[in-house]
Amino acid sequence: DKQRSILIESASRFPPPQGVKISYGTSGFRADASILSSTVYRVGILTALRSIQTQSVIGLMITASHNQVSDNGIKIADPSGGMLTQDWEPFADSIANAANPEDLVLLINEFIKKEHIPIGGVQSAEIFLGRDTRPSGESLLEAAKQGISSIVGAIATDMGILTTPQLHWMVRSKNKGTKVSESSYFEQFSNSFRCLMDLIPREDTSSSKIVENLIVDGANGVGGEKLEELKKLVKDLVIEVRNSGKEGEGTLNERVGADFVQKEKVAPLGFSEDDAGIRCASLDGDADRLVYFYIVPNSNKKIDLVDGDKILSLFALFIKQQLSVSNKDHPIKLGVVQTAYANGASTDYLKNLGLEVVFTPTGVKYLHEKAAEYDIGIYFEANGHGTILFSEHFISWLERRINELASTSEGSEQHKAALRLLAISNLINQAVGDALSGLLLVEAILLYNGWSIQRWNELYQDLPSRQLKVKVADRNAVTTANAETVVVKPSGLQEAINIEFAKFPQGRSFIRPSGTEDVIRVYAEASSQEAADNLAKSVAEHVD
Numbered sequence: 001d002k003q004r005s006i007l008i009e010s011a012s013r014f015p016p017p018q019g020v021k022i023s024y025g026t027s028g029f030r031a032d033a034s035i036l037s038s039t040v041y042r043v044g045i046l047t048a049l050r051s052i053q054t055q056s057v058i059g060l061m062i063t064a065s066h067n068q069v070s071d072n073g074i075k076i077a078d079p080s081g082g083m084l085t086q087d088w089e090p091f092a093d094s095i096a097n098a099a100n101p102e103d104l105v106l107l108i109n110e111f112i113k114k115e116h117i118p119i120g121g122v123q124s125a126e127i128f129l130g131r132d133t134r135p136s137g138e139s140l141l142e143a144a145k146q147g148i149s150s151i152v153g154a155i156a157t158d159m160g161i162l163t164t165p166q167l168h169w170m171v172r173s174k175n176k177g178t179k180v181s182e183s184s185y186f187e188q189f190s191n192s193f194r195c196l197m198d199l200i201p202r203e204d205t206s207s208s209k210i211v212e213n214l215i216v217d218g219a220n221g222v223g224g225e226k227l228e229e230l231k232k233l234v235k236d237l238v239i240e241v242r243n244s245g246k247e248g249e250g251t252l253n254e255r256v257g258a259d260f261v262q263k264e265k266v267a268p269l270g271f272s273e274d275d276a277g278i279r280c281a282s283l284d285g286d287a288d289r290l291v292y293f294y295i296v297p298n299s300n301k302k303i304d305l306v307d308g309d310k311i312l313s314l315f316a317l318f319i320k321q322q323l324s325v326s327n328k329d330h331p332i333k334l335g336v337v338q339t340a341y342a343n344g345a346s347t348d349y350l351k352n353l354g355l356e357v358v359f360t361p362t363g364v365k366y367l368h369e370k371a372a373e374y375d376i377g378i379y380f381e382a383n384g385h386g387t388i389l390f391s392e393h394f395i396s397w398l399e400r401r402i403n404e405l406a407s408t409s410e411g412s413e414q415h416k417a418a419l420r421l422l423a424i425s426n427l428i429n430q431a432v433g434d435a436l437s438g439l440l441l442v443e444a445i446l447l448y449n450g451w452s453i454q455r456w457n458e459l460y461q462d463l464p465s466r467q468l469k470v471k472v473a474d475r476n477a478v479t480t481a482n483a484e485t486v487v488v489k490p491s492g493l494q495e496a497i498n499i500e501f502a503k504f505p506q507g508r509s510f511i512r513p514s515g516t517e518d519v520i521r522v523y524a525e526a527s528s529q530e531a532a533d534n535l536a537k538s539v540a541e542h543v544d
């Protein structure tokens with residue numbers, strides 16, 4: 001039939017690379033850009049099918065996040081704006097590796113049958129495309145368009161160069177029936193920021209003086225560029241963007257960006273001893289991660305890192321406070337989601353606040369899913385990816401509560417606290433972790449509290465930790481359970497790790513196969529840096 005011949009013809013223009021197995025990974029495909037066009041083309045087909053099946057807009061983002069500039073990759077946004085449903089990942093894997101057009105079409109037809117996708121009817125499909133600033137993005141975008149248009153009735157809408165969270169937000173908004181331009185994205189976040197600023201207690205306006213300028217490392221990527229736009233609309237903040245990706249500023253992710261800062265614990269390029277003590281933040285290459293830091297004076301650009309766990313703690317504390325002021329009797333389920341990478345001191349801190357803390361494996365799809373089980377679910381990975389989810393049920397309760405308070409006690413602390421919660425729900429990007437939206441919320445809370453970054457960092461003291469990676473022949477030989485805290489295979493390995501960390505006070509260590517690189521990752525924490533280093537090293541030796 002017609003559909004079949006279109007597919008066979010277009011697929012023959014995108015032959016897969018020889019002798020490479022491509023796999024979906026933690027959050028999509030990622031590889032050297034030179035081998036990706038067939039994968040992107042095929043994912044284009046997948047998104048068209050997903051759009052037909054869900055009768056919603058789907059997002060396809062071309063980015064390799066914090067990876068080096070020669071890599072590229074694909075992330076897919078489902079109708080809600082979250083990550084592609086895990087049920088479809090095996091299909092993504094299998095079509096990416098189909099050896100020839102005939103095999104590809106066979107796999108597609110099987111899947112269409114299995115999922116009852118009403119193809120070939122009057123159904124239409126729409127896919128929003130976005131890409132980061134990588135030079136390979138343009139030609140890969142073309143491959144995606146070819147994949148999409150090879151499914152009859154599917155159209156691709158190119159949204160241009162965007163951060164990953166911008167694209168996820170657009171997909172979510174479009175499917176909710178609201179405006180989706182880039183300017184509506186900037187408007188929503190700058191307006192909600194202003195709204196939250198207006199709710200800072202009057203007598204405390206002097207506190208805003210405590211908070212000095214913010215310097216942001218844009219990783220020489222798309223986030224820096226977009227922050228330059230956003231900051232024009234946010235009058236209350238003075239933000240200096242460095243590594244914004246302009247000509248001559250440096251290379252994407254090369255000794256810059258949130259991943260570098262978090263893993264190496266040194267200041268990114270473009271920062272110097274002169275910046276010591278100043279509040280700084282760092283975005284990753286597609287601006288879905290955010291960490292803060294400040295340079296320690298006279299330390300050779302060493303930093304004190306204020307990571308995702310601390311952002312989470314700042315958010316959780318503020319929300320908990322606002323909840324307890326706005327409401328005394330209605331039970332609200334507030335939950336916090338972390339991974340095994342969360343610093344043990346952060347978990348203790350959150351539990352001491354009386355919060356429910358749960359753990360999932362690494363990867364936003366797992367944390368997000370868990371957080372959605374609460375009225376308010378806050379999730380963060382230590383690496384700076386996270387957001388806050390508000391259930392619809394909670395938001396409608398909150399709106400009723402606000403109306404009630406407006407008539408009985410307009411302008412009371414209770415009323416304002418409820419309004420602050422509503423403002424947060426609009427200020428945070430609920431589709432996915434978003435460095436720009438997260439940054440505005442951090443800044444608003446610091447202003448509200450009148451806190452410096454040093455004061456914020458003192459919420460608790462991180463246990464010293466160390467991360468290592470071990471190159472192995474087959475990372476899939478290691479499997480884990482209990483949110484990656486226990487090794488299941490190879491047998492005996494967990495027992496060996498247990499023996500190692502029992503030797504150290506406050507020792508904790510786990511290993512897991514990376515979902516983005518061909519390595520086994522080792523994490524260790526203990527009461528001193530030397531102990532954490534030694535523990536990581538001896539665990540790594542067992543992996544080898």
Ligand code: 16G
Binds near residue numbers: 027
């Ligand atoms: C991806 C994930 C991130 C995770 C990281 C782990 C998303 C959107 N991103 O970047 O959440 O922390 O992978 O990488 O899910 P690893 O498996 O190589 O350690």
Ligand code: ZN
Binds near residue numbers: 066284288
């Ligand atoms: Zn990223």
